[in-house]
Amino acid sequence: MTRALPKPAGSSKARTGKTVRLSKAEQALPLQQRLVLVATRLFAAQGYDATSVQQIVEAAGVTKGALYHHFTCKDDVLYEVYHHVLAEQTRRMEEIADGPGDAAQRLAAVVGDVIASSVANLDELIVFFRSMHLLPEAQQKTVRAERRRYHLRVRRLVEEGQRAGVLTTEVPADLAVHFVYGAIHQIGTWYSDSGPLTADEIAQHFERLVLSGLRP
Amino acid sequence: MTRALPKPAGSSKARTGKTVRLSKAEQALPLQQRLVLVATRLFAAQGYDATSVQQIVEAAGVTKGALYHHFTCKDDVLYEVYHHVLAEQTRRMEEIADGPGDAAQRLAAVVGDVIASSVANLDELIVFFRSMHLLPEAQQKTVRAERRRYHLRVRRLVEEGQRAGVLTTEVPADLAVHFVYGAIHQIGTWYSDSGPLTADEIAQHFERLVLSGLRP
Amino acid sequence: MTRALPKPAGSSKARTGKTVRLSKAEQALPLQQRLVLVATRLFAAQGYDATSVQQIVEAAGVTKGALYHHFTCKDDVLYEVYHHVLAEQTRRMEEIADGPGDAAQRLAAVVGDVIASSVANLDELIVFFRSMHLLPEAQQKTVRAERRRYHLRVRRLVEEGQRAGVLTTEVPADLAVHFVYGAIHQIGTWYSDSGPLTADEIAQHFERLVLSGLRP
Amino acid sequence: MTRALPKPAGSSKARTGKTVRLSKAEQALPLQQRLVLVATRLFAAQGYDATSVQQIVEAAGVTKGALYHHFTCKDDVLYEVYHHVLAEQTRRMEEIADGPGDAAQRLAAVVGDVIASSVANLDELIVFFRSMHLLPEAQQKTVRAERRRYHLRVRRLVEEGQRAGVLTTEVPADLAVHFVYGAIHQIGTWYSDSGPLTADEIAQHFERLVLSGLRP
DNA sequence: GATGAATGAGCTTTCATTCAT
DNA sequence: CATGAATGAAAGCTCATTCAT
Numbered sequence: 001m002t003r004a005l006p007k008p009a010g011s012s013k014a015r016t017g018k019t020v021r022l023s024k025a026e027q028a029l030p031l032q033q034r035l036v037l038v039a040t041r042l043f044a045a046q047g048y049d050a051t052s053v054q055q056i057v058e059a060a061g062v063t064k065g066a067l068y069h070h071f072t073c074k075d076d077v078l079y080e081v082y083h084h085v086l087a088e089q090t091r092r093m094e095e096i097a098d099g100p101g102d103a104a105q106r107l108a109a110v111v112g113d114v115i116a117s118s119v120a121n122l123d124e125l126i127v128f129f130r131s132m133h134l135l136p137e138a139q140q141k142t143v144r145a146e147r148r149r150y151h152l153r154v155r156r157l158v159e160e161g162q163r164a165g166v167l168t169t170e171v172p173a174d175l176a177v178h179f180v181y182g183a184i185h186q187i188g189t190w191y192s193d194s195g196p197l198t199a200d201e202i203a204q205h206f207e208r209l210v211l212s213g214l215r216p
Numbered sequence: 217m218t219r220a221l222p223k224p225a226g227s228s229k230a231r232t233g234k235t236v237r238l239s240k241a242e243q244a245l246p247l248q249q250r251l252v253l254v255a256t257r258l259f260a261a262q263g264y265d266a267t268s269v270q271q272i273v274e275a276a277g278v279t280k281g282a283l284y285h286h287f288t289c290k291d292d293v294l295y296e297v298y299h300h301v302l303a304e305q306t307r308r309m310e311e312i313a314d315g316p317g318d319a320a321q322r323l324a325a326v327v328g329d330v331i332a333s334s335v336a337n338l339d340e341l342i343v344f345f346r347s348m349h350l351l352p353e354a355q356q357k358t359v360r361a362e363r364r365r366y367h368l369r370v371r372r373l374v375e376e377g378q379r380a381g382v383l384t385t386e387v388p389a390d391l392a393v394h395f396v397y398g399a400i401h402q403i404g405t406w407y408s409d410s411g412p413l414t415a416d417e418i419a420q421h422f423e424r425l426v427l428s429g430l431r432p
Numbered sequence: 433m434t435r436a437l438p439k440p441a442g443s444s445k446a447r448t449g450k451t452v453r454l455s456k457a458e459q460a461l462p463l464q465q466r467l468v469l470v471a472t473r474l475f476a477a478q479g480y481d482a483t484s485v486q487q488i489v490e491a492a493g494v495t496k497g498a499l500y501h502h503f504t505c506k507d508d509v510l511y512e513v514y515h516h517v518l519a520e521q522t523r524r525m526e527e528i529a530d531g532p533g534d535a536a537q538r539l540a541a542v543v544g545d546v547i548a549s550s551v552a553n554l555d556e557l558i559v560f561f562r563s564m565h566l567l568p569e570a571q572q573k574t575v576r577a578e579r580r581r582y583h584l585r586v587r588r589l590v591e592e593g594q595r596a597g598v599l600t601t602e603v604p605a606d607l608a609v610h611f612v613y614g615a616i617h618q619i620g621t622w623y624s625d626s627g628p629l630t631a632d633e634i635a636q637h638f639e640r641l642v643l644s645g646l647r648p
Numbered sequence: 649m650t651r652a653l654p655k656p657a658g659s660s661k662a663r664t665g666k667t668v669r670l671s672k673a674e675q676a677l678p679l680q681q682r683l684v685l686v687a688t689r690l691f692a693a694q695g696y697d698a699t700s701v702q703q704i705v706e707a708a709g710v711t712k713g714a715l716y717h718h719f720t721c722k723d724d725v726l727y728e729v730y731h732h733v734l735a736e737q738t739r740r741m742e743e744i745a746d747g748p749g750d751a752a753q754r755l756a757a758v759v760g761d762v763i764a765s766s767v768a769n770l771d772e773l774i775v776f777f778r779s780m781h782l783l784p785e786a787q788q789k790t791v792r793a794e795r796r797r798y799h800l801r802v803r804r805l806v807e808e809g810q811r812a813g814v815l816t817t818e819v820p821a822d823l824a825v826h827f828v829y830g831a832i833h834q835i836g837t838w839y840s841d842s843g844p845l846t847a848d849e850i851a852q853h854f855e856r857l858v859l860s861g862l863r864p
Numbered sequence: 865g866a867t868g869a870a871t872g873a874g875c876t877t878t879c880a881t882t883c884a885t
Numbered sequence: 886c887a888t889g890a891a892t893g894a895a896a897g898c899t900c901a902t903t904c905a906t
Contacts, residue, residue, distance in 0.1 A: 031869085047350050049265030053897060066870050068898065129405070130346050134263050171421050175413065178406050179425050182399030189345070189401075190394050197391065205387050209395050213425035269880060280881085281887045290880065479782050481697030485901060496902085497866045506901065561837070562778050566695050603853050607845065610838050611857050614831030621777070621833075622826050629823065637819050641827050645857035679890085701876060712877080714891050722876065 020059040027061075032070045035060050036084065039077045044123035048078055048131040078131060079139050085124045086146045090153075092117060097153055103161030108211050110154065111180060112203040118187055119199035126188040151177055158214070168216045180210050236275040243277075248286045251276050252300065255293045260339035264294055264347040294347060295355050301340045302362045306369075308333060313369055319377030324427050326370065327396060328419040334403055335415035342404040367393055374430070384432045396426050452491040464502045467492050468516065471509045476555035480510055480563040510563060511571050517556045518578045522585075524549060529585060535593030540643050542586065543612060544635040550619055551631035558620040583609055590646075600648045612642050668707040675709075680718045683708050684728045692771035696726055696779040726779060727787050733772045734794045738801075740765060745801055751809030756859050758802065759828060760851040766835055767847035774836040799825055806862075816864045828858050 020041045026034065038059045042051040053074055057067050071077050096109045118125045132143060155177050161167030171179075183206060191202070236257045238250070245253065254275045258267040269290055273283050287293050312325045334341050348359060370393050377383030387395075399422060407418070452473045454466070461469065470491045474483040485506055489499050503509050528541045550557045564575060586609050593599030603611075615638060623634070668689045674682065686707040690699040701722055705715050719725050744757045766773045780791060803825050809815030819827075831854060839850070 047265065047347075049263065050350060052895080054895090063871055064898075065872075065900085069869060074897065130349065133346065134266065171425060172413070175418065175421055176425075178402070179399045179422065182402035183395045184398070185405075186394070186398035186401055197388070202391065205391055206395065209387065209392075209429035212431075213429045215428075268878080279888055281889085284881075285886065479697065481695065482782065484899080495867055497868080497904095500902075501865065562781065563695075565778065566698060603857065604845070607850065607853055608857075610834070611831045611854065614834035615827045616830070617834055617837075618826070618830035629820070634823065637823055638827065641819060641824075641861035644863075645861045647860075700874080702874090711892055713879085713893075716877070717890060 022059075031060070031062065031066060035062075035067055035070065036077065036080050040081050040123045040127055043078065043081070043131055044126040048127070048134050075136055075139065078127075078135060079143075081124060081127055082132065082135075082143050085121070085128055086143070086150070089114065089117065090146070090150050093150065094153060097157050102166050103157055103164055104166040104211060104215070107154075107157055107161060107167070107180075107214075108207045110157070111184070111207050111210055114181075114184055115187065115203040115206055116199055118184060119191060119202070122188055122191065125185070129185060129188065151181075154180075161214075165216060167214045171214065176214055179213070183210070238275075247276070247278065247282065251278075251283060251286065252293065252296045256297050256339045256343055259294065259297065259347055260342040264343070264350050291352055291355065294343075294351060295359075297340060297343055298348065298351075298359050298362075301337070301344055302359070302366070305330065305333065306362070306366050309366065310369060313373050318382050319373055319380055320382040320427060320431070323370075323373055323377060323383070323396075323430075324423045326373070327400070327423050327426055330397075330400055331403065331419040331422055332415055334400060335407060335418070338404055338407065341401070345401060345404065367397075370396075377430075381432060383430045387430065392430055395429070399426070454491075463492070463494065463498065467494075467499060467502065468509065468512045472513050472555045472559055475510065475513065475563055476558040480559070480566050507568055507571065510559075510567060511575075513556060513559055514564065514567075514575050514578075517553070517560055518575070518582070521546065521549065522578070522582050525582065526585060529589050534598050535589055535596055536598040536643060536647070539586075539589055539593060539599070539612075539646075540639045542589070543616070543639050543642055546613075546616055547619065547635040547638055548631055550616060551623060551634070554620055554623065557617070561617060561620065583613075586612075593646075597648060599646045603646065608646055611645070615642070670707075679708070679710065679714060683710075683715055683718065684725060684732065687725045688729050688771045688775055691726065691729070691779055692774040696775070696782050723784055723787065726775075726783060727791075729772060729775055730780065730783075730791050733769070733776055734791065734798070737762065737765065738794070738798050741798065742801060745805050750814050751805055751812055752814040752859060752863070755802075755805055755809060755815070755828075755862075756855045758805070759832070759855050759858055762829075762832055763835065763851040763854055764847055766832060767839060767850070770836055770839065773833070777833060777836065799829075802828075809862075813864060815862045819862065824862055827861070831858070 020038050022034070022038070026037060029037065035056060039051070039056050042055055042059065053064055053067060056077070057064050060067075067077070071080070092113055093110055096113060097106055099106060099109075101109070132140065135143065155173045158167060158173040158176050162169045162173060167176075187202075191199075197205075236254050238254070242250065242253060251272065255267070255272050258271055258275065269280060269283060272293070273280050276283075283293075287296070308329055309326055312329055313322055315322060315325075317325065348356065351359065371389045374383060374389040374392050378385045378389060383392075403418075407415075413421075452470050454470070458466065458469060467488065471483070471488050474487055474491065485496060485499060488509070489496050492499075499509075503512070524545055525542050528545060529538055531538060531541075533541070564572065567575065587605045590599060590605040590608050594601045594605060599608075619634075623631075629637075668686050670682070670686070674685060677685065683704060687699070687704050690703055690707065701712055701715060704725070705712050708715075715725070719728070740761055741758050744761060745754055747754060747757075749757065780788065783791065803821045806815060806821040806824050810817045810821060815824075835850075839847075845853075
């Protein structure tokens with residue numbers, strides 16, 4: 001017996017009694033969006049497997065049948081979260097990447113923007129990195145493909161900067177992108193609204209840190 | 217079991233038929249370590265909730281009774297994975313942080329070392345970030361406390377470097393640490409043995425990227 | 433429904449993906465008959481319980497509301513199948529039984545006719561014997577009463593033959609009827625359109641087999 | 649609205665509140681056999697789909713987990729019923745068919761025996777013909793193959809009789825077998841312990857009816 | 865008349881965990 | 886120490902049926 005740990009009180013599922021409260025505006029959303037919203041919060045707080053469909057529908061104020069009227073299965077709800085995050089993030093990134101400024105400036109802008117939107121949607125970020133692997137293989141493939149497209153677009157931005165001489169060629173572009181996004185994607189594990197820094201301040205520091213490493 | 221019928225495909229548990237094969241050396245490990253090892257691989261591949269106790273004991277070649285002899289419950293196995301990772305990483309980091317060289321050099325060495333050991337134990341890294349939130353609150357607290365101690369030690373190293381003038385004071389030490397480790401902790405999401413760069417090369421690039429950002 | 437995900441294989445309902453195609457003439461039937469027709473085929477192919485109301489209405493090209501407008505409940509659809517089979521079979525049998533010829537000749541004619549109409553409506557026959565027990569007790573009673581009436585009429589025909597000396601008195605009339613219909617009612621379990629014998633040939637053989645056993 | 653039928657009181661499942669009572673001897677059976685026994689009775693009374701696993705385990709005095717420890721799924725329990733019936737019936741038939749006497753005598757003996765054993769195990773007979781089609785396709789195939797083997801053996805017996813001149817060649821052997829067994833397999837739909845004839849009397853009459861039809 | 869969203873009840877199955885042997 | 890049968894609780898999902906529009 002390795003150690004006598006205090007036994008968890010209840011079942012291993014529903015690890016926290018977490019309930020989600022919705023604002024007036026959120027309650028007015030169409031049921032499908034309301035369910036995704038509620039599910040995102042619960043998945044972020046407890047994990048996908050540990051969140052029961054029952055918890056989701058209770059938090060949304062409907063019954064299971066209603067959920068299964070809008071989604072084919074629980075996986076589908078999770079997939080919807082990804083779909084939402086990825087589509088939004090990709091859209092924003094591309095708008096900046098395809099915009100004006102030199103490549104280094106645009107990269108910095110992308111970093112700043114993605115930090116802002118990550119902080120604004122922390123739950124989605126958390127769910128994304130903790131639970132993607134729980135999707136059925138087929139859907140994981142789709143998600144990974146979308147992510148790769150995102151990654152490749154940013155890599156092209158870095159390569160453009162390298163060719164233009166505003167970013168160092170010493171670091172392979174691929175690795176540079178991983179480096180940049182690594183720091184950002186981990187924000188969910190430590191950021192807190194009540195921390196000493198605002199999202200903006202974090203974004204500025206990160207822009208600087210990232211860019212100074214990538215300058216020639 | 218009367219007869220082995222093909223399992224229904226849709227089962228949300230056992231998402232992959234993943235089985236784990238152990239090397240000769242690993243098979244010779246004491247049962248407790250063997251179980252943790254096998255569990256780590258399964259948790260990394262399928263997630264904690266999606267891995268059944270049955271799968272773990274089958275992969276380790278024993279029966280449930282044996283597992284429950286060594287661990288109080290399934291949570292305890294997961295906790296053991298963390299204990300193992302954290303203890304080892306902390307030991308290595310402190311050895312370097314308390315060693316010779318200026319603060320910036322030691323920080324670079326820490327970064328290099330933690331990347332090396334992360335790549336060498338990818339499964340543990342993956343489980344750590346994906347499944348920590350699934351532990352009962354009590355154990356999460358313990359783990360978070362250990363992580364904070366680790367974080368604080370590295371922060372002290374950064375502060376030392378700032379005071380010594382070898383690291384910039386423009387970035388808060390706390391944020392600097394988050395930045396450094398963010399990139400490292402995400403390695404599990406993209407690193408592959410068959411990728412273009414060796415762990416060593418990645419480590420060198422990351423050291424450079426990190427340090428150039430933190431130089432005054 | 434957000435997206436069409438492949439259905440999990442193991443679902444105990446919808447055992448086969450059976451869909452029913454209707455001929456032009458059948459599509460022109462009034463909705464109520466069309467629903468009964470479609471339901472008969474689905475019940476025969478999958479069983480009553482395994483066929484969902486959804487499948488029925490989809491196959492008929494309408495929505496649930498339409499079905500519930502014509503039938504009080506799913507049971508009612510099944511009952512309608514019986515009603516249809518029984519009324520038709522009784523009508524034909526009585527026409528022959530009340531017609532010309534000696535009792536043995538009329539019995540033979542009944543056998544021939546019932547085989548012909550059973551083969552022509554195999555699905556109804558199958559549903560009849562597989563699913564009658566699934567009706568609510570009250571409706572089962574009604575159906576059983578109708579069947580008994582049918583049975584008694586044929587028994588009277590046999591008794592008439594016995595009195596007239598054209599059928600043996602060694603076999604109780606009741607048992608004789610069970611014997612005769614046993615063979616016929618099982619046709620659904622082995623008959624195939626592509627088998628070596630036509631319905632007519634089967635009918636002729638069965639007439640001979642039955643009658644030679646019942647001759648004095 | 650076709651007709652106003654009295655609505656079924658409860659859910660469509662568990663159509664009857666049927667409970668099964670076990671004799672002392674039956675209660676002493678190993679759990680696996682006890683479950684099959686209880687399930688056979690419930691399936692015969694209510695149908696397979698309409699019988700819940702809950703009903704089975706309650707009648708057997710255990711919990712669901714116990715059932716799933718011995719069977720992989722509900723289908724498996726049904727399959728076990730078939731396996732049991734078929735193996736037993738085949739064994740008995742082959743013993744007689746391979747025994748002494750001319751082919752007609754052996755055929756008569758087979759008929760007598762199968763009636764006796766059908767009456768002795770009416771529930772199994774009923775389940776067999778009503779619910780076989782509810783098995784997954786793979787298992788249906790197996791069952792059909794076993795049945796075909798049985799059918800072929802009896803057909804060979806008929807053919808032997810035809811060659812020996814003790815059975816008519818006017819009726820194709822295949823059809824003859826279908827005819828013989830048709831009557832027998834329907835026994836479940838009308839036989840009652842409290843009816844006017846004993847199983848023995850029925851058997852004797854059927855032997856006579858069948859054989860006189862098949863004599864040259 | 866017909867639709868589509870929603871309900872409520874129940875179903876099969878899974879699984880961590882216990883315990884007599 | 887270890888096993889294998891069994892428990893108890895919950896989970897995901899389906900479906901007949903209702904009802905506002």
